[in-house]
Amino acid sequence: MATVSLKKLTKRYGNIGIVHGIDLDIADREFIALVGPSGCGKSTTLRMIAGLEEISAGSIEIGGRIVNDLPPRSRNISMVFQSYALYPHMTVRENLGFSLKIAGAAREEMDRRVAEASAILGLDTLLDRRPSQLSGGQRQRVAMGRAIVRDPDVFLFDEPLSNLDAKLRTQMRTEIKKLHAKVQSTVIYVTHDQVEAMTLADRIVIMRDGHIEQVGTPDEVFRRPATRFVAGFIGSPPMNLHEATVDDGQLVFASGEKLPLPAQFKTNVATGDRVVFGLRPDDIYPTGHGISSGGVADVHQIELPITVTEPLGNETLVFVEFNGTDCVSRMLNPRPLRPGERVAMSLDLSQAHLFAAETGKTLRS
Amino acid sequence: MATVSLKKLTKRYGNIGIVHGIDLDIADREFIALVGPSGCGKSTTLRMIAGLEEISAGSIEIGGRIVNDLPPRSRNISMVFQSYALYPHMTVRENLGFSLKIAGAAREEMDRRVAEASAILGLDTLLDRRPSQLSGGQRQRVAMGRAIVRDPDVFLFDEPLSNLDAKLRTQMRTEIKKLHAKVQSTVIYVTHDQVEAMTLADRIVIMRDGHIEQVGTPDEVFRRPATRFVAGFIGSPPMNLHEATVDDGQLVFASGEKLPLPAQFKTNVATGDRVVFGLRPDDIYPTGHGISSGGVADVHQIELPITVTEPLGNETLVFVEFNGTDCVSRMLNPRPLRPGERVAMSLDLSQAHLFAAETGKTLRS
Amino acid sequence: MKGFKPSAPFLLLLPAFIVLAAVVVVPLLLSLYSSFTPFRLTKPETFFVFVGLRNYLSILANTDFWWAFGRTVLLLTIALNLEMLLGLGLAMLVEKATRGQRILRTLMMFPMMFSPILVGFQFKFMFNDNIGLVNNALQSLGITQDAIPWLIEGHLAFIAISIAEIWSSTAIFAILILAGLLAMPKEPIEAARVDGCTPWQTFRYVTWPFVMPFAYIAMTIRSLDVARAYDIVKIMTDGGPAGRTELLWTLVARTAYSDGRMGMANAMAYFSILLSIAFTVYFFNKLAAARTQIGAEW
Amino acid sequence: MDENSSARLKRRLLGIVHRIGLFLAMLTICLPGLWIVLSSLRPTVEIMAKPPVWIPQEISFDAYVSMFSGIGKGGIPVIEYFRNSLIISVTSTIIAVAIGMAGGYAFARYRFRGKSSVFLGLMLTRTVPGIALSLPLFFLYVRLGIIDTHFGLILAYVALNVPFTIWLIDGFFRQVPKDLAEAAQIDGCTRWQAFWQVEFPLAGPGIASAAIFAFLTCWNEFALASQLTRSVSAKTLPVGLLDYTAEFTIDWRGMCALAVVMIIPALTLTYIVQKHLVGGLTSGAVKG
């Protein structure tokens, strides 16, 4: 039993509000990814849940029990700190085993668990070093290891893989998944890596300036972003967003360019509404560069000039000029494209998004 | 004039060798990305170039001048530390302006540059805070800002964006590109983010265990990895690698499955050779899920069972079983696939790689 | 010396070396020499009479000296340990205080501002058996009807001296340890709390290892900074009565100046140096070990 | 909830216990001191009374008045003593801390041969008891003609404090992350600038505590001062305290009054310097 529920959770430093009364219910064994721009209050939220930061208002329940005033040790959580917070005076082995030692675990049990964690994290050869003798990534792995040797009610991970290389990160992702499947813990996972958030989380919480913008499954937040902010934040490269005015079934952009109003929004807007039109890079592609989309495509053809292409190895970003600014399209293996060349592009309007320009709220019903 | 050239650069801590005599010539104004697994010696190399770490053997030239024994300040470099190393007793503004103050810059010049950097980094509202009052990502941005207010001969960046959210990171990438275009500096950039490495770098250096595995343009290291290690390291998700034995124009895998020997390797291997076969996830796709590859495809059809699919929002990873293990395929918008379902897959063998099993060296001529 | 380029640490340490050489080393050699003479203050000519190890040999046979030696070790051990414990406690109490830190810290250092001479007088008056504050208080409170001879009875005198010494010097530990506490990073403490440590465990496994080097430095300093203790003891009992509280320092000082037997006194002093060296080396090793533990290199 | 309120209660209780503990500790620390202050204001007959007089019956500033009044009227040259003490203590503290910073920095930041032996050796110079030192020092000073001068005493006190300040300050420099000095050097600082701009401010608490320690040691030092000074031109306050002791008597009230006069500036200076004792100076500096 380790549901976590935040009620009007608020944090202020003096007069500066940092977290503005957020509400969140996390089910037992749920894996929650917490994402948001730098400085939006993710770490602060985790630290409040851990009991390291006093809460200014609201309450926190873990496993149905209000823990507002309980010290961290009574909350049975384990945490990976963004700054690692390793014990500099202990070896890697001691760092890993410390919480078990405190819990009074038997020697063998401790050794076994430390060995297990260090194997997962590739720290075997480093067990007798001190943190000061490790590389940045190795330190981060120790921080990770310190959390995963335990079976807490709740895991709090604060960007635990940010300093690891892509390969190791993929590996670790799998290990975290396994771990979560094995131990019966609830996980709150802060990350800037969307692949991590998408692959690991049951639900994603998107924060912004101390507020929650949207809570939803990875698919939901990706496909049905609730706000313009979420739309722009989730997905890499980000969604193309352009302001437009609705005019008789058409979207009119500042540059004068026009697009038909996507069918799914027809009933929700009226002429004269100021909206933001959004389209993911995947949904713009050179006509003929066939992608057999799973859904019903509502493709609009338009010819646009190429500004630049950016090959990323396994995919290429193509920037085209639309509405006076860059608009990015993402594709695998395009043919060579020269800047300035005008290309017929297909816009899959069935995948388009519209948001109210004022509030930023989605116009999807 | 700020070429950087490392000659047999070696670092040992006591008996432990960390960097084993690496050679590298970096041209003036070149942008070099340094990548490699955690703990391979990237930071150590940067720190030796900066003059923070004594070199155990070899030499370092900056701008044609041997700097082995020069103190850091005589090397005219600026550096973003992996650990940030902010001045905790100074405000953000003072942190940013410190190097200019030391250089004796005029008040206005200093203010201008600090304002410029803080605008780029979105630190404007935080200029009067101390580092301890910042979030992790904000600290990292200050560390970044401290480096970019200056016009050094060489920039050394040690994972400068690792703690930023994807959106900000994309933005910063563009800024770094602009900065590099504007100031005439050479850049050495350590990163774990392959998109960063690919988009920013003129050349990528892949390190492993204190050795350089390959140096090449982004395209080279991606398309023509020199070793099995590089092949597995670059690209996300990583290349599928499977050991095989060459048998009369065929590759025979441990599971007994067979594939035709890709045409481009025909002349380089003989029957009985033990090789490693590699294919990128992009080059495996469900037959019919049309990707019109730019090159000449040498497609091999094979029916394989799906083990799991992993939707990432804008793309999906499909895992199929091949040679007894998971083999990953990456595609945009696949139709719904059920685990266990057998799907006809196309393998584009023209994009395949072969490496000698023993040495890991590529067998491409 | 052309081309000789002294290293940075050498230059940095040079002022210290110069001062110490001038003020300590030269006098030290002089007094070392004089310990091999029957030098009497009032007979300067005796400075040039060399008697070899005679002073040392007679010390070896001097049971009073060895008693004093043992008592000194005991006092140092007890006082230093108690001072450290109390100092640590005091530092933590003050560090935890949320308000009035500055006042508290200043008050905490209050005893350091009392000249040891004054402390000696003060405690001598307080422990006076007849009109002393302590007995008066005990009698007024009805705890005892006797005039407890604090400074007479061997153990009590030892206790009284220890109390004076501890009162006056705990502050030194407290301030040094407090500075150590302030200098330590806070993240590991948070980590420990999350790892399930009780406040005591946090202290034991995280705070203490960090503060330990400072505690050992304070120990070393205090074990050598005997002037304080000397002045106090000198005034409170001057080793008496009947030599019951005789310490090395009182013995040496009396021999040196009252008796004027400087040669002998210096020989005794050099014996006591052995003691100090033993203490210092001991604490130094502890310090070095504690340092390696927190990952500081030598 | 129960658990929370009990946790809250426990915290509040601990807070109260903490306050009581603090109060008791401060009481033990301050009472003897207050007794001295009180003694300076009470007639001897009350201080030494039997049965004791707990509540002061009569408060007077006679002792202070006479201390500052002319020679022969019970006055002692407080002003001169005070001046000497101040000059000597402040100067020697500044010098000792400066030398201590240089030395401490050398130990904390450089590697060199024989480092631990030198480190230990420094302290061993302090193993010499004052007795073995004072007479030869006196010889030396007489020969050099610096007996009974400020300079002589300053020199002696610097030597007295240097090993301590080096040890202490070394310890605090070690607590300052190395990365910061490195960052400063990258930013174009010489080692000297890096020291002043970055490491020195961050080692502040340590340096402040070393300074307080050194200052109070000098301020209260008696043995050497009584040996190396002789007249009002150099005698310091602790030596002056003995002006209140005559062959057969001691004027305890006068002594207490002088003690108060001694303590007040020490208290003030300490109060000023202790503001540098702040925690968490390096937090936020480095990650990991």
Added chain:
Amino acid sequence: GDLPGKFEGVTVDVKLIGGQQYEKLYERIPEWEKATGAKVNILTKKNGFDIDKELKSDIASGSTNWCVGWNHSSFAPQYTGLYTDLSKLLPKEEIDAFVPSTIKAATIDGKLEMLPRAQFDVSALYYQKSLYENADNKTKFKAKYGYDLVPPDSWKEVTDQAEFFANPPNFYGTQFAGKEEAINGRFYEMVVAEGGEYLDKDGKPVFNSEAGIRALDWFVNLYKAKAVPAGTTNYLWDDLGQGFASGTVAINLDWPGWAGFFNDPKSSKVAGNVGVKVAPKGSSGKRTGWSGFHGFSVTENCPHKEAAASLVWWLTNEDSQKLEAAAGPLPTRTAVWDWDLKQAENDPYKKEVLSAFQEEAKHAFAVPQTPEWIEISNAVYPELQAAILGDKTSKQALDEAAAKATQILQDAGKL
């Protein structure tokens, strides 16, 4: 003949005892400067023990070319060779104006090493008068001891009365200084009063005689009977004075310097109730009378001995002594004694004090004139304490003390 003389341009370096009670006298120095044209340069002003330390350091380091030094009869014998013979520098009639016994005590190995100032110290008996006036006390005492309760005239009576008055921990019969030279001095005078000798005429320690044991037993018995404060072995003069002033001690053998203190309501609870009497007799019929005095000496290496001697004379001449004596201390010039008594005519307490001390002065005797006196004291007093506290018997303690003292004298080449 023509004191103070003229010493234009001469500077005299002096080392003086510090302490406010002496400052009055030093105010006369400028007058001397004016009269002689010389300058006085005060090198040192510190308390007696520290001057002693300083003088020894000076001797050791050979820096003795200053001129005038404070001196004390107990310390003086140690400074062999430091001071010059003043009788050669000053007219005889000036020297004869001093009380002869003090001049004798100031003469060491035939050299008059110092001129005594009006700081003559010998102890008399202070007591609380009211105790002796109390009728109840009188009858009870008589019943117990068989003789009348009057202020004691023998040490035996002191013992009886002390035991009679004692009511520890609130009230004690008497007290004695318990450490350092203080107890050794008290023991010394008691040995003399018991008819013994401390050092015999060859300078050999003989205080472990029968008389010595009787003398020590006096201390031991009082302590055993709890007639003295338990802490007495740690007491020095100030503790004694404060003790008596606090009104918790009946009888107190003490120095003249306390007379004013004891009778001053600001400092003493027994003010108005203090009686003073000449020190009691020992069993031999001799009174105790260990005495000492302050003085000034001129060094052998002084470049201006004449001027220095003039200054010493000035500080100890009749006017100076009157000045000092007016504040309480006892003079050392016969003429000043007379003057002093006349001054006290209207002050019965002062008169009682002065007559007691004048009487006492007749019985005064100095410490044995050996440079090793202080060193012997340091060796002997722990043994005395050991006997008093019961660690050793008196005989054991004295035998050991004598052995140590003998050793010291032998080491010094005196035996």
